[in-house]
Amino acid sequence: MKSCLRLPLLTRGYATRLPQKPPMRHPDPLLKNPNTVTTSLPEDLTFIHRSPPSASTPFSYTINPTSPLLLTESPPAATSSSLPPPLAQPKLERPRLSDDKITEMQRLRVQDPKRYTRQRLAEMFGCSSAFVSYVAPLARSEKKAALERRERMHEKARAQWGEKAALIHEIRKKRKEYW
């Protein structure tokens, strides 16, 4: 015997559409493009020309070089109004270190290079570690020994890698060759 229960109002008795993403409707790239040249042709036709958006070739002649470094005058059309956003934040300008601070830095580095490392001296004197390496470098033999010590530490760390980590490292190294 069929049950003739009345369904309550809150449930529905009809099939619904399964939840689906709506189909993607891409906008026509030629419609509102500033780089296109549109011409109306007879018989209700429109001819739209857009040159391919590729980077200019690095090959050029000396009479008309591509590189702005070889052009003495900057083109008048260039304006600083709309430049694309920079990739990295600009490095903060630090004040120039005085000579006695530099001498102090050199003295400390020579005195105890293991304690007064580049990083530590950079923090102490408020400069970058690259600057410390320019201004207060180690002697050639000491530098070689320090690099060997670092390499041994890195090798010990690399020995801890599993197969997957080693594979990922090799893949990244190989990819970089193709940059």
Added chain:
Amino acid sequence: MGHAQRRFLSIATKLPSVSLSSLRSFPPEGALATSSSTFSPETWAALQPPPPSALSALSHRIGLGSLLQVPELEQACTHPSVLPFFAQRHPNQKPPPANGNLSTLGNALLGLFASEFVAVSYPHLPTRVVKAAVSAYVGPNTCANVAKEVGAAPLLRWHRTPPTPLKPAVLHHDALSSIPRSLVALIYQRSSFSSARKFAHQFFLGREVDLRKMLKFRDPKVALTETVAKFGREKPVSRLLKETGRLSNSPVFVVGVYSGIEQLGEGFGSSLKMAEYRAAEDALHRLYLTRTPPELVRLPTLTFPEIDGDIFTVGDEAAYTPGELGTTEVRLGSAGRSSIIGPTTGIGPE
């Protein structure tokens, strides 16, 4: 074509083949003797000169039929490695003239023509890339390929020599490369310096060489920063031009390198670092690969008179205006790179 067939073909082309019609006597002495253990047909064949018809055909093929004679061409196709082999087998016969000196002279001429062409065509190219380009245009591999292309490979007389403490090994492509060099030297000797230059430009300097592959930098960003500083412009700044799919597994970023408001270069990549690297490389390529238009190329050797004879013959020199000198490339700091300690190298940056 399978591996076995390719290997067979490469060996077969190197085996000597003798045309009987050009021999003075056949069969050779000692070949039919009962105790013929000392006679080897391969050795005998390797020492025979190529037929005069083949040498004449070669000279006509390269457009010099009226200039070069068969004995000179025979000399051009005889590598010096065959001389000790010849002396061993035929101690009583006079050894054939070899192309050692011709090859050296031709090599020097080719190096001159190639380096002036590359230096004038690409005035901003770094020195090491100029050297690599010269090797690509007239180096040993190219000379060997040119020899094969003009069909001089079966005409070569040589002997494979293992390396000794005094001399390097002589392999097939070393011996082959001596032929085009000797031809250049012969043209210089029989005709003129300008004819030799014309030959070099037609057979060597018209070949396609991709210089972009030779312009690789250890750190293009650092190289670009130093180059831009040398030109007295603002520091280069990388800017993101376009990106798509940043969080997907195949992102594409387009990064441009700017000096102030001018764009120096552009590069794409699947990561921001890669795109920046390529943009810096592109900026350097645009500078270094600037080429003089072919109609404006003025080679320095045009100052030699265009008359028959060697470079010491006096004659009317062509008018010559020197080309523009490019800016010298940056020499990146190489402190600590060489282990040679000289009076100027000390502790500290350069």
